[in-house]
Amino acid sequence: MKIFKGRFFQNLIMWVNGDTEHFLPPADTKMMESPKVPSVTQTLRPLPTKDEVFLGSFTGLSIFLVIGLVSILLLTTYNLPLFGDPDNPVVNEVIKRYVEKGVEETGAINVVAGMILDYRAFDTLGEASVLLLAGTSVMMLLLKDIKNTDPEDDQIAAYEMEIEERNRDLILQKITMILLPAIILYGIYVVINGHLSPGGGFSGGAILGAGLILYASAFGTNEVRKIFTMKTFKILTTSALMTYAICKTYVFLLGANGIDTRIPLGTPGAIFSSGLIFVLDVCVGIIVACTMYGFYSIFTTGEI
């Protein structure tokens, strides 16, 4: 087994075991010179001794389990319908109606948008709520309170913030100023063209969120906080989701009872068409953009 004794393999094994990052050079100690900052190693709790570490037959069992599962799945794949075959069971009357009647019934040129926001809108309502849930649970955990902050950590964070404020990258800032309008504009374009072209609320919202994150990382979250506070975040997210839920409640209840919803579908292909899909796309875009930026801000600073 000489081959496994090389430096590369040693590193690889350590990496797989997750011990330490051996590919990296030793950490730069100059950053931690400030007397205010206590060394991280001092705060470590005593590690458990080796025999305490649970490394039983679990590994072997898992490998056995996974290999079994994968081989069964591969065998199943062999038995499944062929890839790309037009005679597959999935090509049936469901798709036929989505494609052939979709424009007439939903007004959306993009059949996928019509499907997720009109035919199967209940799923998508659940999905938008998942985003709210994720935002809420992350805030529940990481929003600063007496339990998850201690003065030492605050000191370190303040120190890091100070370094960051002093060393704002000029190149990043200039390029951000050039790119940001284009990113925001493109995000808005993707959101409001969701029913006409690929994209929609989710992708467009992600682009908008990425733009906000870029701005925040170039100029600092304090800069963003001048226009985007916790209050804005809450009001924007909840009112967008609220609009979404109320629109859909209206459609669900009336549609189920066989009453005409009287929502004008407009001319297919125009920007202001396809009834509620346009509104819902905008709502979803706002939710996604706010949540994405919210994640970034909470994870980096513990507040929005």
Place this chain on the structure above:
Amino acid sequence: MLPLHYNIPAISILACLISGIVIPLLPSERAALRLNLTVSGFVAFLSAILLYKVVPNNEYFVYTMGSFPAPWGNELAVGPLEALMAFVFGLVTFLSLAGGVQTLFHDILPGKRNFFFTMLNMLLASLLAMTYTNDLFTSYVFIEISTLAACAIVVARDTPKTIGSTIRYLALSLLGSGLFLIGVVLLYCITGHLLMPHLQMQILRLIATGKYAMPITLIAGLLFVGIAIKSALFPFGTWLPMAHGGATTTSSAILSGLVLKGYIMLLVKIFYRIFTIDLIRSLHVTDVMYVCGLIGMIYGSIEAYREEHIKRMLAHSSMAQIGYIFMGLGLDVNLGIAAAFLQIVVHAFVKPLLFLSAGRLSEIYNHEKSSYRLRGSAHKDWVAGIGFTLGSLSMVGIPLLGGFLAKYYLIEAAMQNPYKLWPALFTLMISAVMNALYYIPGVIAIWTRSELSTANPVEHNIGFTWIAAPVLSIAVVFLGVNGTYVMEIIQRGLALL
């Protein structure tokens, strides 16, 4: 125009979702609490009306969400069983919240309470949606919602221990949802549908032609294992005691009493409405359930016997009770499934009663949790003492209480299947003895006068003393005396499913 009560399922789900969305905007946590109580009470009230309308006529109806019918749009399918479960979910959520609110305000920091209430509403919405849905993919989305919300209400207490147990809970839950999702995807590949009645049609056709026999077996297995992980069936349920035992009282009551049952309801619905129960029996999935259920009964009881921490003991006992339910489902007779549902209903009332009483007792003794330290606490608040005693006696299986009737029906169902009779009887006997071994000492301890801990003068807990404890106790006694009526509803519902 549909009859008016047809709208109740959709209205209850959407009301929960919308109130969950509104809560972050509310100014104070008292307002959020009131909204939450109102919504869960409203859901219970509406579901009671639905139950009253649906049961006498043996109605089973399908409600399209929106104007698009079956294979194209989302649907809800509602019958007596679903209405009963929704009623239980709404009522028990209301009672758990009312009874545990004092501990909740002690455990959760002021700024985070509104988040907790959002999660609670979303959890109720997801439970209702899993109960009512007629669409496999919708059930996946709401399974994920309930996973996130359940983990969040555990972690809301924010101690190192709850965070650690939550991450374990989340990791295992994610394995479960991964398996469930791949099952859904494979099922979509071979049938091309997502709505349950169409899936059933396609699967029966495929079984008749003998095509894709192996994928169908695999799919049934994957869906079963995915849900079994989430509902803490024996080999997969190791996350349960720490997560349920460490959470705040309301969360423990709701998680143990309802969330596990929501998944089982979905599993039964999938088995009945997609695969048909005969196919599931011929694929031997029920045998796996039976064996795992039996082992789970014994394992949960032994672990509970060894546990000192009173809430973790109750959580281990939940694992044993889940074993009872799966054993009932695995008995291969229809009465067994009905008995399992009676057990679900009984446990949904008994376990919150136990958790709330134990929470109240430990609140009196300065939040001590070990049962040794809780000695004499029942004399400080006799309502909680009686509640704990009643719940324990029901768990042990004393006649005239709900637990007895559920066990009785389980044995009667086992009698109908001679192959599975003796193991079931033997394990039920051992498990009943074990239940007595760990519940009765607890009951004796709380009534023994001895001042080990100093009682701290807590204010009167109105929600627990006047609402939660009496209603839950009455429900337990009612189920014991009048449970045959509930059994009738369950059997009608199962016949229509």
Place this chain on the structure above:
Amino acid sequence: MNNLLKTMINDRFMIAAVLLFGFGFMNLLLQKNLIRKIISFNIMESSIFLFLASQGYINGRIAPIIVDGILDADVYINPIPSGLVLTGIVVSVSVTAFFLALTVRLYNIYKTVDFDEIMLLVNKEAE
């Protein structure tokens, strides 16, 4: 044999998806580092999405966005998997965020991201 090989080449996306699924699943079970657990969870979910998306493709057809008013189901691919994948991605993003938040909190408490160590330390906590 030839037939098997043909099927394998034809179903390459599904096979890749299954292998990735196994890879992710195994790492989710075995990795001790929480961040790697999260990454492997994402690999697992993405492999399912790859599987699902590959089910939507039909040879020689175009994306389901109506062009030139052609309303024929034989021209476009299956729109359903795309929608389901979209839903799935959002769910997976949300779950990842929650998982990461838990990891951050645990790291702040115990100064480690090793799952086994964290579990041992958690079990030693008094309450």
